[in-house]
Amino acid sequence: MAKGKFYVVWNGRNVGVYSDWDSCKMQIEGFKGAQYKSFPDRQSAEDAFKAGYQQTSQRDYESARLQVNETTRLQVEMPITQSIAVDAACSGNPGKMEFQGVFVETKTNLFKSPVYEHGTNNIGEFLAIVYCLAWQHKHKLSYPIYSDSVNAQKWVREGVCKTKIEENEKNKPLFEVIRWAEKWLKTNSFRVPIYKWKTEVWGEIPADFGRK
Numbered sequence: 183m184a185k186g187k188f189y190v191v192w193n194g195r196n197v198g199v200y201s202d203w204d205s206c207k208m209q210i211e212g213f214k215g216a217q218y219k220s221f222p223d224r225q226s227a228e229d230a231f232k233a234g235y236q237q238t239s240q241r242d243y244e245s246a247r248l249q250v251n252e253t254t255r256l257q258v259e260m261p262i263t264q265s266i267a268v269d270a271a272c273s274g275n276p277g278k279m280e281f282q283g284v285f286v287e288t289k290t291n292l293f294k295s296p297v298y299e300h301g302t303n304n305i306g307e308f309l310a311i312v313y314c315l316a317w318q319h320k321h322k323l324s325y326p327i328y329s330d331s332v333n334a335q336k337w338v339r340e341g342v343c344k345t346k347i348e349e350n351e352k353n354k355p356l357f358e359v360i361r362w363a364e365k366w367l368k369t370n371s372f373r374v375p376i377y378k379w380k381t382e383v384w385g386e387i388p389a390d391f392g393r394k
Contacts, residue, residue: 188227192235193217199227261384262377263287265326268314269389270306276347277301279356281310283317284389286328293317300353305360307334308343310389312363315372330379330387338376341367 189200194209194216201224210216217235221227230238263286270281279301282294293313295306311334314327329335337343342364349357379387386392 187220187222188224189218189220190227190231190238191216191218192231197231199224199231261286261328261379262326265328265377266292266314266318267328267379267387267389268307268310269330269387269391270303270310271391272301272303272306275302276353279303279306280391281306281313282389282391283310283314285325286388289388298353298356298359300347300350301356302345302347304331304333304337305343305345305347305356307331308337309359309363311335311338311376312366315374316366316370318374319370319372324374326375326377328377328379328387330381332378335376335378338367 187203189203189206191197191200191206191209194213196209200206200209203220206218210218219230219238221230233241265286266283267286268281268283270279272279278297278299280295280297283292284290285292295309295313298306307329308331311327311329315338318324343360345360347353381387
């Protein structure tokens with residue numbers, strides 16, 4: 183017997199609400215066309231008994247259908263088209279690195295960085311998000327931002343570029359940009375939402391450089 187359950191018998195030897203499985207079983211076992219169902223509490227069971235088998239079954243069906251529809255909606259949910267996608271490309275690790283931003287709906291390129299020496303993809307993804315925030319702030323815009331980098335989004339939230347690459351003569355210009363980005367995050371607040379681009383569902387992010 184399932185502890186705490188109540189059982190409704192709509193069609194059986196003796197119809198009604200039962201507080202234990204054994205009593206319910208006696209009414210339905212071997213009874214052709216038996217109609218019964220368990221409920222978590224007495225009130226739910228009594229309400230279902232009064233409503234009848236057909237109405238209760240229909241209600242259960244509708245509830246299950248809504249759950250399936252919600253699951254399907256989440257699975258096929260599409261990206262916000264009025265948004266900006268950012269991405270970076272790096273030839274080598276470290277290597278030549280650049281980043282850009284693209285308006286998702288029209289695929290229009292909004293900005294593109296110079297090529298920086300001795301960078302990494304994570305640095306580029308981080309800078310792309312911060313640059314997009316600053317660019318929108320300057321133009322008084324507030325489009326959602328999509329990035330396919332979890333690390334970059336984490337660094338932006340923490341306000342620090344946590345790269346393990348050390349500064350040298352080759353990447354000095356890049357580190358100047360990193361310091362600018364960290365300072366911008368420290369001195370500016372923003373409410374622009376930053377979302378993870380679901381590559382496995384939507385395909386490559388629109389800002390992808392296409393060099394894979």
